[in-house]
Amino acid sequence: MAQRHDLKGAMQGVPYDGKTGKAAGKGMWWEGYDPQDLYEQDHPLSKDSLNDSALFGQWGWGNGATPPSSRYCEKFYKRTVELIDKYHPDLLYFDDTVLPLWPVSDVGLRIVAHHYNSSIKRHGSLEAVVNGKILNEEQRKCLVWDIERGQSNEIMPYTWQTDTCIGGWHYDRRILERHEYKTAKTVIHTLADVVSKNGNLLLSIPVRADGTIDNDERGIVKGVGEWMKVNSECIYDTRPYSVYGEGPSTEHAAALNGPGFNEGKGKPFTAEDIRFTRKGDTLYAIVMGEPGGEVLVRTLKGRTVRKVQVIGHAGDPDWKNAEDGLRVMIPAGVASSFAPVLKIEGDVYI
Numbered sequence: 172m173a174q175r176h177d178l179k180g181a182m183q184g185v186p187y188d189g190k191t192g193k194a195a196g197k198g199m200w201w202e203g204y205d206p207q208d209l210y211e212q213d214h215p216l217s218k219d220s221l222n223d224s225a226l227f228g229q230w231g232w233g234n235g236a237t238p239p240s241s242r243y244c245e246k247f248y249k250r251t252v253e254l255i256d257k258y259h260p261d262l263l264y265f266d267d268t269v270l271p272l273w274p275v276s277d278v279g280l281r282i283v284a285h286h287y288n289s290s291i292k293r294h295g296s297l298e299a300v301v302n303g304k305i306l307n308e309e310q311r312k313c314l315v316w317d318i319e320r321g322q323s324n325e326i327m328p329y330t331w332q333t334d335t336c337i338g339g340w341h342y343d344r345r346i347l348e349r350h351e352y353k354t355a356k357t358v359i360h361t362l363a364d365v366v367s368k369n370g371n372l373l374l375s376i377p378v379r380a381d382g383t384i385d386n387d388e389r390g391i392v393k394g395v396g397e398w399m400k401v402n403s404e405c406i407y408d409t410r411p412y413s414v415y416g417e418g419p420s421t422e423h424a425a426a427l428n429g430p431g432f433n434e435g436k437g438k439p440f441t442a443e444d445i446r447f448t449r450k451g452d453t454l455y456a457i458v459m460g461e462p463g464g465e466v467l468v469r470t471l472k473g474r475t476v477r478k479v480q481v482i483g484h485a486g487d488p489d490w491k492n493a494e495d496g497l498r499v500m501i502p503a504g505v506a507s508s509f510a511p512v513l514k515i516e517g518d519v520y521i
Contacts (some may be wrong), residue, residue: 173212175221189213195446213244227429230305231268238275246272248278252285259293264301268430269303269310284315302332303429317373322361322432324424326368326411333365335389335434336375341376347385355394356509360440363457363510366406367415367446402485402512405455409448413520417470418444418459442466456513462501466513471497477517481505 173189176182176353191211193205198307207213213512218235219225223471227242229236239247251271257333265271270279290299302317302484303310310316323331326433337353338346344353353361362372376388384392399406415421418441442460445468448456476497497515503510 176202181221184480192238211246214239214243216371230429232275239272240274243274244276244278247404248281251282253515255282255289259289259485261290261298262302264302265304267303268305269314270301273365300451309411318427318431321425321427321433322365323368323370324427326415327370330369331372332371332373333361333431334373334375335361336377337388338377341377342379347387350387352387352391355391355398358391358395359398359510360459362406363446363448363459365402366448367411367457371413398508398510402457402510404450405448405457405482405512405514409450410454412447412449412454414447416444416446417468420444420459445470452516454515454519456515458501458513460513461507463506464501466499466501466511467493468497468499468513468515469495471515471519474514475518478515480514482512482514483508 173187175189176184176186191206192213193203193207195206196202196204207466215237217225217229217237225234228234232238239494251263255263263282265274265279268281270283271280274334286299286301288295291297301314303314304319305319306314306316311327311329311331316327316329318331318333320333320335322333337358358374365372376384376392378384420438420440421444423438425433427433434506440459442458442462444459446457446459447454447470448457456466458466469490472495474492474497476490476492479488479497479499481488481499481502484502484505488502491498499513501511
């Protein structure tokens with residue numbers, strides 16, 4: 172897009188900065204430097220480059236995508252390796268299909284090898300992570316699969332990640348003015364759904380130009396923090412249960428295609444929807460709504476439950492092993508929570 176221009180208005184036909192070179196810096200503060208060395212954009216355009224939707228068919232460098240030059244690939248490799256060697260990151264996130272420049276170049280593989288080997292050398296074991304998108308089953312064994320603005324529809328055998336944002340990927344004042352951010356409730360429900368399926372949640376909070384966040388965002392962060400302060404034990408250091416959950420949402424999950432983008436396309440969560448996590452012999456049931464009274468955990472039908480607690484409530488709730496599952500009365504104060512959590516012990520494994 173950096174090589175395009177406005178199609179109408181006062182700047183119609185005036186090129187963007189994609190082809191700006193060293194000569195344009197004469198008399199400027201950056202005189203003597205070449206912008207192409209910073210972020211090279213002066214390359215032949217791909218087929219149908221003026222059609223924004225065409226890029227989705229070229230995600231893996233096919234269908235008329237212009238391949239990068241070997242010089243560009245090597246430059247990308249050297250800059251990334253320099254970053255690894257100088258700053259020793261534990262995680263590299265690439266917004267690419269599989270790896271950068273894959274499969275037209277092997278620099279992505281070489282970067283990962285250097286990253287992993289450097290981690291082993293520093294720590295004595297591999298503690299490095301690399302995220303990639305649109306990974307097949309084999310690739311998910313050595314990279315962490317990232318799903319953008321979406322979730323897996325099942326428990327995955329290997330750790331994966333959802334990356335999403337409470338608003339737009341860049342700060343947009345119109346979202347604030349219309350109060351259209353995701354709520355703390357939505358964030359926590361997304362977190363519970365992701366963790367129940369062996370995933371992690373990467374959440375973006377867009378910042379203004381001065382690095383601050385607005386009052387609506389601050390309220391959302393505070394709400395998430397308050398819930399986590401009480402209920403974090405059902406999230407941190409947990410593993411998936413035999414099934415990830417139950418309820419209407421499990422029967423109407425949105426399809427997952429390409430890099431993701433199935434967020435919000437399934438059936439909305441209600442208090443009948445439950446997501447499970449476990450830690451050792453303890454099972455957690457996260458209720459995805461405000462139950463306003465009794466909760467029925469149908470998955471535990473026929474299982475022997477010996478103890479039930481509602482996290483954040485000091486007393487013991489009323490509960491029973493019923494014919495149709497575990498029935499628990501949520502205390503009045505906790506019932507107003509948008510995601511109360513049951514801590515369950517007994518012979519509950521399927």
